[in-house]
Amino acid sequence: MEEQYLNYTPQDFKSDQEVRWCPGCGDHAILSAVQKALPEVSKELKYNIERYVFVSGIGCSSRFPYYVNTYGFHGIHGRASAIATGVKVANPTLSVWQITGDGDALAIGGNHFIHAIRRNIDVNILLFNNQIYGLTKGQYSPTSPLGKITKTSPFGTVEHPFRPGELVIGAQGKFFARTLDVDVKLTSEIMVEAAKHDGTSVVEILQNCVIFNDGAYDFISSKETRDDRVIVLHHGEKMVFGKNRDKGLVLSGLSLKVVTIGQGGFTMDDILVHDAYNPNPGVHMMLANMEFPEYPIALGVIRNVKDSTYDDNVRDQVLEVMKDAKIKCVDDLLNSGETWEVK
Amino acid sequence: MEKQTGVQELDEVAVRFSGDSGDGMQLTGTLFADASALFGNDVSTFPDYPAEIRAPQGTIGGVSGFQVHIGSKKVNTPGDYCDVLVAMNPAALKANIKWVKKGGMVIADADQFNEKGYQRAGYKTLDAVTELNLQDYKVIMAPITTLTKESLKDSGLDNKSIVRSKNMFALGMVYYIFDRPMNFTETYFETKFKKKPEIIEANKKVLQDGYNYAANIQAIPNTYSIKPSKILPKGKYRTVSGNTATAWGLIAAAEKAGLPLFCGSYPITPATDILAELSKRKDLGVKTLQAEDEIAGICTAIGASFAGNFAVTSTSGPGLSLKSEALGLAVMTELPLVVVDVQRGGPSTGLPTKTEQADLMQALWGRNGEAPVVVISATSPSNCFDAAFNAGKIAMEHMTPVILLTDGFIANGSEPWLIPNMKEYPKINPPLVEEGTQGYMPYARDDKRLARGWALPGKKGLTHRVGGLEKDFLKGSLSHDPINHQRMVDIRAAKVERVREFIPEQKVIGDSEGDLLVIGWGGTYGHLLDAVTDLREKGKSVSLCHFSYINPLPKNTRDILSRYKKLVVCELNMGQFANYLRMNFQEFNYLQFNKVQGLPFTVVELVEKFNQLLEGK
Ligand SMILES: Cc1ncc(C[n+]2csc(CCOP(=O)(O)OP(=O)(O)O)c2C)c(N)n1
Ligand code: SF4
Ligand SMILES: [Mg+2]
Numbered sequence: 025m026e027e028q029y030l031n032y033t034p035q036d037f038k039s040d041q042e043v044r045w046c047p048g049c050g051d052h053a054i055l056s057a058v059q060k061a062l063p064e065v066s067k068e069l070k071y072n073i074e075r076y077v078f079v080s081g082i083g084c085s086s087r088f089p090y091y092v093n094t095y096g097f098h099g100i101h102g103r104a105s106a107i108a109t110g111v112k113v114a115n116p117t118l119s120v121w122q123i124t125g126d127g128d129a130l131a132i133g134g135n136h137f138i139h140a141i142r143r144n145i146d147v148n149i150l151l152f153n154n155q156i157y158g159l160t161k162g163q164y165s166p167t168s169p170l171g172k173i174t175k176t177s178p179f180g181t182v183e184h185p186f187r188p189g190e191l192v193i194g195a196q197g198k199f200f201a202r203t204l205d206v207d208v209k210l211t212s213e214i215m216v217e218a219a220k221h222d223g224t225s226v227v228e229i230l231q232n233c234v235i236f237n238d239g240a241y242d243f244i245s246s247k248e249t250r251d252d253r254v255i256v257l258h259h260g261e262k263m264v265f266g267k268n269r270d271k272g273l274v275l276s277g278l279s280l281k282v283v284t285i286g287q288g289g290f291t292m293d294d295i296l297v298h299d300a301y302n303p304n305p306g307v308h309m310m311l312a313n314m315e316f317p318e319y320p321i322a323l324g325v326i327r328n329v330k331d332s333t334y335d336d337n338v339r340d341q342v343l344e345v346m347k348d349a350k351i352k353c354v355d356d357l358l359n360s361g362e363t364w365e366v367k
Numbered sequence: 368m369e370k371q372t373g374v375q376e377l378d379e380v381a382v383r384f385s386g387d388s389g390d391g392m393q394l395t396g397t398l399f400a401d402a403s404a405l406f407g408n409d410v411s412t413f414p415d416y417p418a419e420i421r422a423p424q425g426t427i428g429g430v431s432g433f434q435v436h437i438g439s440k441k442v443n444t445p446g447d448y449c450d451v452l453v454a455m456n457p458a459a460l461k462a463n464i465k466w467v468k469k470g471g472m473v474i475a476d477a478d479q480f481n482e483k484g485y486q487r488a489g490y491k492t493l494d495a496v497t498e499l500n501l502q503d504y505k506v507i508m509a510p511i512t513t514l515t516k517e518s519l520k521d522s523g524l525d526n527k528s529i530v531r532s533k534n535m536f537a538l539g540m541v542y543y544i545f546d547r548p549m550n551f552t553e554t555y556f557e558t559k560f561k562k563k564p565e566i567i568e569a570n571k572k573v574l575q576d577g578y579n580y581a582a583n584i585q586a587i588p589n590t591y592s593i594k595p596s597k598i599l600p601k602g603k604y605r606t607v608s609g610n611t612a613t614a615w616g617l618i619a620a621a622e623k624a625g626l627p628l629f630c631g632s633y634p635i636t637p638a639t640d641i642l643a644e645l646s647k648r649k650d651l652g653v654k655t656l657q658a659e660d661e662i663a664g665i666c667t668a669i670g671a672s673f674a675g676n677f678a679v680t681s682t683s684g685p686g687l688s689l690k691s692e693a694l695g696l697a698v699m700t701e702l703p704l705v706v707v708d709v710q711r712g713g714p715s716t717g718l719p720t721k722t723e724q725a726d727l728m729q730a731l732w733g734r735n736g737e738a739p740v741v742v743i744s745a746t747s748p749s750n751c752f753d754a755a756f757n758a759g760k761i762a763m764e765h766m767t768p769v770i771l772l773t774d775g776f777i778a779n780g781s782e783p784w785l786i787p788n789m790k791e792y793p794k795i796n797p798p799l800v801e802e803g804t805q806g807y808m809p810y811a812r813d814d815k816r817l818a819r820g821w822a823l824p825g826k827k828g829l830t831h832r833v834g835g836l837e838k839d840f841l842k843g844s845l846s847h848d849p850i851n852h853q854r855m856v857d858i859r860a861a862k863v864e865r866v867r868e869f870i871p872e873q874k875v876i877g878d879s880e881g882d883l884l885v886i887g888w889g890g891t892y893g894h895l896l897d898a899v900t901d902l903r904e905k906g907k908s909v910s911l912c913h914f915s916y917i918n919p920l921p922k923n924t925r926d927i928l929s930r931y932k933k934l935v936v937c938e939l940n941m942g943q944f945a946n947y948l949r950m951n952f953q954e955f956n957y958l959q960f961n962k963v964q965g966l967p968f969t970v971v972e973l974v975e976k977f978n979q980l981l982e983g984k
Contacts, residue, residue, distance in 0.1 A: 039832075041844065077824045079670065082835075090845065095824035096833025097673055099666070100696050106663040110670025110678070111824070113654055114629055118674065118824050136666070139659040143768075154733050338656075342649045349650030354619045357651065358786050362551075363605045364405045366596075366785075 028072045032063035036073060038101075039093040045084060048232035049206030051152065055091055058150075061215035062092075069119070069219065076119050079108040081133055083125035084159045085152035091122040096249070102133030105140040108147045109334075116335040119219065128156045130166040130186050138195040143334035144223040148215075151188055151226060154233040155240050162236030174236075189312025192226045193305045193327065199225035200312060201325040205232060206245050210256065210323060217325050223333045244321055253316055257324035259300040262292065265320050272296070273319075280310050282319060283344045300328040373589035374546065379438030380593055381446030382541060384534075385463045386455030387424055388417060388431045391534040395453075396433025397781075398538060400706075402551040404606050404783045407595025408437040411893065413445030413967070414779045418636070418719045425479075425487035429715075430462040437545075439594040443747075443893035445780065447596055447969035451544065453537050455479065455511070457495060458488035464499050472505040474540060476533065478512035507586045511536050511577075518576040522569045532573045541576020546592045549574060600785055607784045609777040610637075612751035613681075613707055614644035619752070620759025621677040624795035629676035631656045631667030633686060636719040637775040638709035641681040661686035662981060665693040672702040673821035673833070675799075681707040684726045685716065687770075691734050694768055698738045698859060700833040701810075701819050703762040703797065707755070710774040712965045721965025722776035724889055725940035730770040731918055731947065737856045737862040741769040742918040746892035748777050749784040754915065756792060763797040765866055766818040772917075774939070776967050777890040802826040808842030809833060814868075817862040866919050873921035877903060877910025883981055884931035886957075888914040888944050891968055895937060898973035907981055914973065917944075920951065928955050933980055935960055937968065 037059040045051045065071060076094035080086035082101035089096030095118075097183045108122045129137045129151050140147060156174065157163040163176040167188065171180040192200045199221045203211040211229065219224035230241045244253045255265035255273070263273040270285050272295035283290040302308070308327040314320065351357050384396045393414055404410045414481025415432040422429030435469040436446035448468045454460035455910045456479040467473065475495075480914055485493050492498045496506060522529065555572055561565040565680055581587050607615075621628035622702050629651065632642040644654045654676070658664040665680045672678035682690065682869045687708045710726045745754035749772055758771040799820040800807055809831040810819050822829040831843060839846040840854055875884070877899060887895045892913050899911040914920070928934060928948070935958040936945035945957045960976050964967060 062649075072827070074825055074827050074830060077674070089834070091832060095830050096832035096834075097670070097700075098832065098836065099669075100692055100835050103662060103693065104664040106658065106666030107670035107673075108629060109656070109663075110629065110667035110672075111674040112670075113656060113667070114627070114671035114674035114676040114678070115823075115825055135659050136663050139663070338654055342652055342654065345649035346652060349649045353789070354615070354622050354651070355789050357615060357618065357648070358605070358789075359603070361605065362401065362405065363603050363786065364407075365603055366407060366599045366601050 029066040029070050032066050032073065034059040034063060037062045037092050037094065039091050041090045043091050044087060046235050048231070049084070051085055051088070052152065053061065053205045053208055054150070054152065054211060054229055054231065055088065057211035058092065058215055060208065060272055060343040061219070064212070064216050065119070065219040068216065071119050075117065076121065077111050078121045078123060079104050079111060081125070081128035082159065083128045083157070085125040088123040099215040102128055103130070103136060105133060105136035105147070105149070109140055109143070109145050109308045112145055112147055112335050113338055116146070116339055120147045122147050124149060124151055125158070126151065126153045126155060126167040130188065130191070138191065139224065141192055141195040141197045141224045144228045144331055145334040146196055146223055148218045149224065149226045151228045152231045153188060153228050154231045154237055156233050156237035158233045158236055161246065173254065187313055188226070188228045189326065190309060193309050193312060197226055197327065198223045199325070199330045200228070200327045200329050201225070201307070202230065202312070202323050203231045204245060204323060207323070214325060217328070221328060223331060242318040243316060253320050255320040255322055257298045257300070257311065257322055257326060259297055259298055259328065262295045263298055264295060280314065280319065300325050300347060303329050373587055374592050377591050377593050378440050378816040379436065379442060380451070380545065380591060381434060381436040381449040382451045382545070383432055383434040383449040383463060383466055384453045384537070385430055385432040385796070386534070387459070388421055388429045389424065390431070391531070392431045392433050392453045392455070395534045395538050396435050396638065398552050398555060399541060399547070400435045400437070400781065401555070401606055402542070402547050402549070403435070403437040404487040404553045404604070406548060408439060409442040409446045409599060410595055410606070410783055411442045411597045412781050413438045413776065423487070425456055425458055425464050425484055427458050429628060430459045432459070432463055434466070437593055439596050441596070441598055443897050444967070444970060451541065452894050453541060455534070455537065457484045457490060460495055461488050461490065461499065464501070467504065470503055470505070471587035472507065473501065474507045474509060474537065474908060476511035476537070477508035478510050482510065486538060490853055509540065509580070509584070514576065514580060515573055518573050519569055520768055522572070523565060524569055531877050532569060535570050535573040536577035539574040540581040542574070543581035544587060544590055546590050557745065583655070599783070603786045604783045605786055606781050607749050607752070608640070608779060608781040609745065609751040609773055610640035610709065610779070611644050612749055612771060612784070613745070613755045613771070613778070614641045614648070616752040616755025617645070617679050617705065617759055618648060619757045619789060620763070620795060622789070623792055623807070624677055624759070624763050624797055626675065626677045626797070628653045629656070629668060629678045630654070630673035630681065631664040631678070632681045633661045633664045635683045635686050637711055637778050638681045638683045638686070638707065640778070641707060641709070661689035662693060665690040668704055669693060669700070669702060670695050672697070672704050673824070675698070675821070677703065679705040679707065681709070683709050683711050684713045684729065687726060687729055688733070694740065695734045695736060696740045696835045697768040697839070698734070698740060699835050701766045703766055703821070704768040705755070705758045705762050705771060706768060707771045707773065708965045709778045710772060712963070720775065722774045722890070722967060723939050723963060723965060724774055724891070725943065725963065726772065727917070727940065727943040728899040729946070730772055732905070737860065739860050739918070740766070741767055741866055742772065742865055743769065743916050744772040744889035744914070745777060746889060746913060746915060748780045748782050751777065752787070760793070760795045761866055761869070763795050764818065765816050765862065766798065766821060767863060768961060772889055797821055799823065800826070800829055803828045807831070808841045810838055810841050817858060817865050852977050864919055870916045870919070870921060871913060872923045872925055873914065875910050875927055876910050878908065880930035881908035881910055882931065883909045883933045883935065883977060884928070884932060885909060885911045885977065886914070886936045886944070886948070887911070887938065888917060891937060891939060894968040894970055894973060897970045898977060901970065901974055902977055909977055909981070917947070925952050928952055933958060935977070935980055937973065939963060939967070
């Protein structure tokens with residue numbers, strides 16, 4: 025009975041709610057990747073279904089909690105990080121997941137997002153980046169590329185976008201991964217890694233909005249070109265990519281450089297090995313910031329570094345102080361300090 | 368010649384300590400108040416400090432004051448005017464002389480009344496007595512700085528530390544004048560500076576030298592004695608401020624509910640001390656989170672409430688504005704939550720360190736949509752404990768957000784408090800749903816309170832989703848059905864209304880009918896009570912109806928309002944409670960007495976106003 029966590033199937037994580045995203049929306053694939061990952065996470069971490077809490081803000085993506093058969097909290101726009109933080113501090117035994125969009129996390133919720141990361145609260149944040157406001161029908165977002173034409177930027181945007189990975193690492197993020205909606209297998213593998221990481225894990229999911237920003241990731245999502253334009257990073261493995269696995273990344277001066285193995289004097293030995301565990305964020309930042317066409321887009325777990333977590337620190341401090349506390353109940357408190365008798 | 372001393376007995380006396388923000392006047396006042404409380408007097412205090420931490424030295428803007436009212440009779444306010452003013456510099460004298468009773472005593476540090484001092488304080492002349500018309504006051508110009516230096520010249524302390532002790536010299540003088548024992552204060556030095564014996568000795572010496580100096584000068588011919596109070600109920604007492612009492616009341620509610628307390632909050636004057644006090648209470652398992660802003664403060668609290676902690680957030684008016692949207696979320700998700708608003712002068716940043724009651728409408732209505740919450744208020748520093756406890760009890764048992772309104776005046780003020788026994792407080796029974804309950808419906812309600820069940824994540828068989836979108840009446844799933852929305856708006860309102868059945872009936876102090884009913888709410892209680900008592904002693908038909916519960920109002924409110932010829936609503940805003948009563952009980956005529964000066968009422972102005980109303984003006 026207690027070992028339920030051994031036997032879950034994706035079906036156990038489906039709720040009875042009708043899924044309301046547009047047909048063809050990338051969110052569908054992400055949902056199935058998560059439902060596929062959760063039985064795996066349950067098995068590895070010995071979590072029964074009642075330990076999961078999905079918290080979201082507002083946006084198309086934020087409807088997600090209704091579709092997973094766990095505890096769920098559909099919050100208000102931008103505040104999911106704060107709500108999730110409260111859930112985790114209140115009950116650190118829960119597995120808390122935050123679902124958020126590029127507007128939800130990086131515009132209205134930017135402040136809560138960076139502070140959750142800075143505190144390293146143990147929450148898994150899934151950031152659905154479709155570079156657009158979906159729910160409100162197509163306004164530009166903080167990740168829309170400069171010049172992007174949308175309903176509220178008919179002449180193109182005049183503002184620079186955030187790169188979520190750069191922001192996460194800048195906020196002292198310890199775990200950052202990136203995946204692509206259509207790659208369900210990779211997405212679900214990353215979910216398991218994110219769940220296992222103790223501390224804030226941010227997973228940026230490049231997500232297609234078929235209605236308001238269709239094709240934003242076509243350049244990497246089509247099967248023919250993907251292998252040449254994407255590098256999937258694995259800790260401890262060479263940074264190699266390409267259909268023929270003949271391209272790789274090397275350090276040239278202080279920057280990364282794409283080379284072809286066997287050309288220009290570069291051999292496999294020159295190719296960098298991915299060290300996701302390195303506390304130094306330098307290379308992680310460069311990997312997260314790679315942009316096409318100069319570089320391939322980095323997918324996989326880019327950074328995965330251990331550090332103390334906020335929820336553990338809160339719990340430990342409380343236990344430490346309680347250990348030799350003189351005040352053990354409210355009566356003790358009320359009678360502490362200077363008191364006197366009126367006779 | 369031996370000095371002739373007489374001792375004159377007084378029922379009550381008010382002393383105001385004033386000086387530069389750096390002169391330690393808050394501490395000096397607190398020590399005097401504590402010594403008097405320990406001596407057995409009833410006490411009420413009023414810190415009056417500037418918003419700037421260090422305004423330019425010696426200027427009016429930098430003056431910090433602390434008034435202490437002590438009595439052998441019941442003391443309900445810090446006193447309108449003081450009998451003795453301690454002024455550590457010309458600016459303090461100039462800023463505070465208006466608060467001294469005609470003919471009162473002024474003790475000033477003569478050393479600071481030099482050209483520079485006068486000039487910084489903006490005097491036109493170099494003669495405070497003439498310029499401020501102090502001929503009718505008893506002014507004692509004592510060279511406090513010089514005498515302090517003299518007193519500590521062999522102490523081995525550096526000059527800066529020596530000069531910093533001059534407040535203790537002044538305190539010693541006041542102790543002599545009011546015949547206070549000094550051992551309480553000496554004990555304070557001993558605990559406070561445990562590791563610095565030289566500081567303990569220095570402080571004790573200065574205090575004693577100040578005392579001796581006052582005893583020796585001719586200018587102070589007699590001393591006053593304020594006997595220990597005989598009317599205070601027997602028992603064990605302590606001093607408590609409103610903010611501390613609020614924090615403790617919240618902890619008490621958590622204890623009685625058997626749940627951990629979580630507070631998510633962002634610092635803001637004058638509410639910060641609640642967060643600070645709760646942060647100290649790790650010994651009782653309290654979790655505090657200093658959030659990145661007020662929105663995160665309330666949202667972390669909502670998350671913690673969802674996960675089963677008793678969750679609270681503390682703030683002042685500007686912070687409450689930021690919390691509005693999330694308060695709506697708490698209304699919609701029907702989770703327990705206490706929001707403490709320590710009101711200050713507004714709008715906007717307004718008067719951060721001054722008191723006001725102008726957030727009432729914001730608390731009642733400041734959200735989008737039909738979003739009713741329970742609103743209650745605290746009436747005095749020690750009453751904050753019960754008010755916070757009750758707020759927690761209602762929030763948890765009725766599954767609703769509760770806004771608790773206190774204000775800068777009672778939050779920072781302090782008074783002796785008969786220490787309650789937690790045995791006398793009721794258990795709090797939140798409607799927690801048991802693991803494995805069959806057919807659990809997130810929005811099913813109990814008939815008595817209309818509260819939904821609180822099913823905590825981690826419990827088997829109760830997985831469910833909540834959120835800010837409109838809910839199905841039972842299942843809690845999304846519903847856009849028009850009739851369902853109406854039903855949900857109605858039931859959320861009815862749930863808050865239902866709280867009326869669980870709160871005490873409203874009491875009236877005075878007669879059950881008469882010429883004039885004085886109506887107030889929240890932190891103005893002490894002043895209104897003194898004014899009404901004063902008039903009643905003179906045989907006037909005046910009664911006081913002072914509200915703690917604001918939404919919902921007590922059952923018998925209408926009946927009370929119908930029994931008096933005139934109703935006057937007194938509040939530190941432009942008439943928010945008066946308008947609220949007009950809205951609820953349209954048949955009555957409400958007169959108003961309003962004040963928005965960042966200051967409490969004075970008893971004198973209230974008495975004058977009530978007399979006018981009684982005389983038909
Ligand atoms: C306080 C507030 N402001 C604005 C909105 C309107 N709004 C809802 S979702 C949204 C943007 C959503 O974009 P994103 O977070 O990228 O999510 P997506 O729909 O793209 O998944 C906006 C502006 C709101 N619901 N609440
Ligand atoms: S609008 Fe875009 S993001 Fe929203 S559901 Fe439709 S396709 Fe998905
Ligand atoms: Mg988006």
